[in-house]
Amino acid sequence: MGFLSALRFAWYGLRDTFKTERNFRIQSAFAILALIMGLLLKIDLNEWLWIGVSIFLVLAAELFNTALEALTNLVSPTWHPLAKKAKDAAASAVLLLAVFSIICGIIIFLPKLVQVIKHFNSVT
Structure with a gap:
């Protein structure tokens, strides 16, 4: 199998999982929210790395979970x-990584959100 064929099959797996798995769509929505918050709050490179690792770990774990469920059902x-x-x-592996991602999000975003709120309150 060539490299392009492998990429095509990987794309099919992502597309099919997004279409059929509600949790993957929810996790993708939270990933987009985290990316938007990162842009708005101007997080630094190190923080982007943690957010990126969190997003990719959760989505990859959900893909593995989906594959294992399909194979188990077969x-x-x-x-x-x-x-x-x-x-x-x-499913527990996905849950653990989701909790890890939430913790990373709290550590990165909460102090920045508090600063924004303090700044907004001082302006008004």
């Missing part, structure tokens, strides 16, 4: 405790 169409364990563990 090989175990009926309920099985090991299938449940696999799905729950993958």
Whole structure:
């Protein structure tokens, strides 16, 4: 398989996951919100790196979770405790990274938002 074919398949995976997975769309919306806030609050390069890592880790984890769920459903169409364990563990990985991202967002954005609010209150 050539490089362009691999890119095309990767694009199909992103597109299909965005179309079919509500959580991926929600996480993408939060990623866009974080990017907009970063631009508005003029975060520095180090802060951009943390926000970027957070966004990509959560979205990649959700893609892995989606892949694992699809594969689990294929090989175990009926309920099985090991299938449940696999799905729950993958969902937990996404949750842990989402919490990490929220913590990063709070550390980066909260002090800047407090400064904006203080400045706005002092002007009015």
